[in-house]
Amino acid sequence: xxxxxxxxxxxxxxxxxxxxxxxxxxxxxxxxxxxxxxxxxxxxxxxxxxxxxxxxxxxxxxxxxxxxxxxxxxxxxxxxxxxxxxxxxxxxxxxxxxxxxxxxxxxxxxxxxxxxxxxxxxxxxxxxxxxxxxxxxxxxxxxxxxxxxxxxxxxxxxxxxxxxxxxxxxxxxxxxxxxxxxxxxxxxxxxxxxxxxxxxxxxxxxxxxxxxxxxxxxxxxxxxxxxxxxxxxxxxxxxxxxxxxxxxxxxxxxxxxxxxxxxxxxxxxxxxxxxxxxxxxxxxxxxxxxxxxxxxxxxxxxxxxxxxxxxxxxxxxxxxxxxxxxxxxxxxxxxxxxxxxxxxxxxxxxxxxxxxxxxxxxxxxxxxxxxxxxxxxxxxxxxxxxxxxxxxx
Numbered sequence: 001x002x003x004x005x006x007x008x009x010x011x012x013x014x015x016x017x018x019x020x021x022x023x024x025x026x027x028x029x030x031x032x033x034x035x036x037x038x039x040x041x042x043x044x045x046x047x048x049x050x051x052x053x054x055x056x057x058x059x060x061x062x063x064x065x066x067x068x069x070x071x072x073x074x075x076x077x078x079x080x081x082x083x084x085x086x087x088x089x090x091x092x093x094x095x096x097x098x099x100x101x102x103x104x105x106x107x108x109x110x111x112x113x114x115x116x117x118x119x120x121x122x123x124x125x126x127x128x129x130x131x132x133x134x135x136x137x138x139x140x141x142x143x144x145x146x147x148x149x150x151x152x153x154x155x156x157x158x159x160x161x162x163x164x165x166x167x168x169x170x171x172x173x174x175x176x177x178x179x180x181x182x183x184x185x186x187x188x189x190x191x192x193x194x195x196x197x198x199x200x201x202x203x204x205x206x207x208x209x210x211x212x213x214x215x216x217x218x219x220x221x222x223x224x225x226x227x228x229x230x231x232x233x234x235x236x237x238x239x240x241x242x243x244x245x246x247x248x249x250x251x252x253x254x255x256x257x258x259x260x261x262x263x264x265x266x267x268x269x270x271x272x273x274x275x276x277x278x279x280x281x282x283x284x285x286x287x288x289x290x291x292x293x294x295x296x297x298x299x300x301x302x303x304x305x306x307x308x309x310x311x312x313x314x315x316x317x318x319x320x321x322x323x324x325x326x327x328x329x330x331x332x333x334x335x336x337x338x339x340x341x342x343x344x345x346x347x348x349x350x351x352x353x354x355x356x357x358x359x360x361x362x363x364x365x366x367x368x369x370x371x372x373x374x375x376x377x378x379x380x381x382x383x384x385x386x387x388x389x390x391x392x393x
Contacts, residue, residue, distance in 0.1 A: 058100065082132055098143040297349070299357075
């Protein structure tokens with residue numbers, strides 16, 4: 001569609017449908033490509049003032065490289081999207097790479113397993129800066145590099161689906177002990193290359209910011225012992241990131257859950273967002289922070305009536321308590337300048353397919369992808385109007 005080349009996710013979902021819980025794919029998903037104006041109006045109605053989205057690498061460079069040609073139709077689409085956002089008073093926050101690597105680069109040299117990816121990513125990022133940087137003032141180089149490496153190269157759950165043969169996970173090949181580290185290394189090099197070209201050639205006159213979106217757990221010790229505290233610190237050091245928070249990784253203390261589970265089997269622990277933010281403030285000299293994703297899912301239950309499906313009070317509870325602890329962290333001096341809820345609309349959720357729903361808006365997959373506001377969307381609209389002071393869960 002629109003001249004986009006295939007990505008590793010197209011290949012993964014079509015060649016290995018059994019890797020997706022409902023054997024689905026993202027070929028059409030929620031049709032944001034044609035409905036972006038409608039969805040921007042939804043955001044405006046919710047009183048939001050910014051929208052985080054990703055640019056698809058193979059939509060800009062169908063063959064992955066500048067030498068393979070730039071897709072002008074793709075450039076036009078993102079220009080239209082950015083201009084529509086700005087016309088409606090929403091600031092674009094743009095992620096340059098959100099896991100949809102061009103299949104051409106995977107075929108040519110193994111994608112992020114090769115150092116060749118660094119220059120190709122830099123070239124792609126520079127096209128984005130040239131074409132959109134006059135209006136985009138907030139750039140994110142990579143989305144969750146730790147998750148991309150872990151799920152794609154250690155566990156084989158997501159594209160390109162690589163892992164060690166001994167795991168018997170029907171992977172496409174790989175080595176879980178080595179490849180995740182190679183991929184992580186090359187992602188960091190690619191990030192650095194993109195940041196360097198932006199800061200040296202574009203930032204001075206485009207006057208924007210650039211960073212990275214990192215997934216992080218907040219780790220707590222199982223027991224109040226020196227060894228357990230040291231273990232939790234090692235785990236946090238291994239994967240730490242401060243720009244994105246979801247859930248706490250240790251779900252039990254002395255055999256008891258310390259929070260409820262989400263549909264994705266995560267343990268929800270709202271206080272963890274405050275602890276992670278304060279830890280970041282104290283350890284890393286209080287850096288500028290944007291929380292680029294924070295949300296919770298529910299099971300997609302086709303037996304529910306539309307009325308019942310829109311009644312997502314647990315999601316309201318989730319946002320209320322996370323925002324409460326976020327506010328507490330800000331009052332204690334943490335330098336948080338932005339917050340993005342995950343997510344506006346239900347969608348194709350990677351290897352979970354359509355079995356879970358993260359959106360504040362319900363997508364009716366059986367009725368022309370019609371959008372319906374859930375109770376959480378109504379709550380957010382009022383919250384952003386400053387009409388909500390308290391909430392009883």
